[in-house]
Amino acid sequence: MAEPRKQDLKIIGETTSSGGQFGNVRITGQCTFRSDLDCNRISCIGQTDVQGNLRAGELKLTGEAAVGGTLDAGRVGGRGQLNVSSRLRGEQIQFTGEIKVGDDCEAGDLAMLGAFDVHGLVSAERLELKMLGSCKAKEIGGGRLVVRRSRKSALIHLFKPSSVGSLVADSIEGDVVELEHTTAQVVRGNHVTIGAGCQIGRVEYTQTLDVHKNAVVQEMVRQA
Amino acid sequence: MDRDLISKKELLDTTGISYGQLYRWKRKQLIPEEWFIRKSTFTGQETFFPKDLILARIDKIVNMKDDLSLDQVAGKLSPLLQDYELRKAAFVERNIVSLVAIHQFAGKDPDHTVYSFEMLLYFYVIDKLLQTGEMTMEEGERLLTVLRDHFPKFEGKPCDLIFIRKMGVSSFLLVSSDAHVYFDNGIKIVAKLPMVELIEQLRGKLI
Numbered sequence: 001m002a003e004p005r006k007q008d009l010k011i012i013g014e015t016t017s018s019g020g021q022f023g024n025v026r027i028t029g030q031c032t033f034r035s036d037l038d039c040n041r042i043s044c045i046g047q048t049d050v051q052g053n054l055r056a057g058e059l060k061l062t063g064e065a066a067v068g069g070t071l072d073a074g075r076v077g078g079r080g081q082l083n084v085s086s087r088l089r090g091e092q093i094q095f096t097g098e099i100k101v102g103d104d105c106e107a108g109d110l111a112m113l114g115a116f117d118v119h120g121l122v123s124a125e126r127l128e129l130k131m132l133g134s135c136k137a138k139e140i141g142g143g144r145l146v147v148r149r150s151r152k153s154a155l156i157h158l159f160k161p162s163s164v165g166s167l168v169a170d171s172i173e174g175d176v177v178e179l180e181h182t183t184a185q186v187v188r189g190n191h192v193t194i195g196a197g198c199q200i201g202r203v204e205y206t207q208t209l210d211v212h213k214n215a216v217v218q219e220m221v222r223q224a
Numbered sequence: 225m226d227r228d229l230i231s232k233k234e235l236l237d238t239t240g241i242s243y244g245q246l247y248r249w250k251r252k253q254l255i256p257e258e259w260f261i262r263k264s265t266f267t268g269q270e271t272f273f274p275k276d277l278i279l280a281r282i283d284k285i286v287n288m289k290d291d292l293s294l295d296q297v298a299g300k301l302s303p304l305l306q307d308y309e310l311r312k313a314a315f316v317e318r319n320i321v322s323l324v325a326i327h328q329f330a331g332k333d334p335d336h337t338v339y340s341f342e343m344l345l346y347f348y349v350i351d352k353l354l355q356t357g358e359m360t361m362e363e364g365e366r367l368l369t370v371l372r373d374h375f376p377k378f379e380g381k382p383c384d385l386i387f388i389r390k391m392g393v394s395s396f397l398l399v400s401s402d403a404h405v406y407f408d409n410g411i412k413i414v415a416k417l418p419m420v421e422l423i424e425q426l427r428g429k430l431i
């Protein structure tokens with residue numbers, strides 16, 4: 001039996017919706033969904049507020065979005081600010097701006113330019129983070145983790161000296177870990193590169209370790 | 225009682241999987257969240273896993289993933305702890321099910337009998353109904369037979385246990401959770417228990 005075709009939803013202006021199941025959702029302006037929203041594709045320009053959980057095959061965002069529950073998405077793209085109170089799970093996340101997550105943030109590919117604040121674990125098979133502001137996470141784990149300070153960060157630093165691209169995490173674990181301007185208690189990995197401006201309590205590695213001359217590492221342990 | 229735990233590092237060493245794989249499987253929900261146990265050690269926070277459970281699970285995933293995609297593997301792993309087994313003596317010691325219930329329903333089994341997770345679940349369900357005073361011992365015997373004969377047929381799909389009584393005659397039903405069931409007016413529904421919830425509860429107590 002074929003699944004009944006889901007209705008599309010198009011909103012321009014300021015609206016409140018009760019949520020539900022949709023095909024494509026397009027929002028231009030401001031929209032509040034009072035409960036869960038489930039859709040194939042959602043594209044938002046402006047401000048969107050989902051008070052329940054959001055499930056979307058694809059989420060494209062320009063502007064601001066807040067999710068009161070969990071966000072499950074295939075692809076997440078766009079720029080702006082994304083706040084998720086609970087967990088964020090996505091296959092492919094490519095985002096410019098700021099992401100705030102109350103719990104874990106789990107992704108297949110996570111490519112970010114900007115800043116994030118994750119209260120739980122950030123996990124990604126491939127993480128590429130270009131920092132523009134201060135990034136925070138409790139734990140970071142995954143396959144290949146690359147953290148860099150964006151070149152543009154220097155420019156922002158001129159105008160706003162408080163916000164400078166840096167990362168603070170308790171522990172970072174990955175098969176390949178490349179860090180810059182990171183403060184962490186423990187870094188574990190097979191191939192570890194500690195770049196400029198890092199302050200690491202303890203590095204545990206199995207294959208290779210590179211430490212930049214401007215990095216501080218208190219303890220380095222090679223494990224067989 | 226402390227379970228045998230294995231640290232994340234030891235786990236990766238013994239199984240030969242990478243950090244990437246471990247986190248991917250966690251994301252795909254092949255490894256339940258509750259198995260990630262955080263403990264502080266002298267080197268800071270470390271993650272531990274229940275050793276027997278995680279090793280069996282990883283072994284299973286590694287064997288299945290050659291033929292199936294990860295999403296298919298996720299579907300194969302039922303909420304039941306399939307590889308979980310517990311000796312009767314250890315089960316009694318854990319104090320999950322009251323001694324009275326164990327004496328009544330497992331009194332004949334010697335102490336070294338090994339119970340599967342399903343069997344533990346049946347005892348747990350029976351004990352729960354006995355504790356609330358809604359069910360008699362004889363009815364418990366019948367419930368055990370019902371569960372043993374029919375619960376495995378659901379193959380891990382969610383189902384509810386319904387306990388009804390009419391004119392003093394009791395009956396047990398197992399129905400899949402999405403089914404609607406209606407009775408005539410003379411029937412009193414004594415209890416309706418979602419098995420999935422009970423599985424979760426028991427799992428929480430065992431791990």
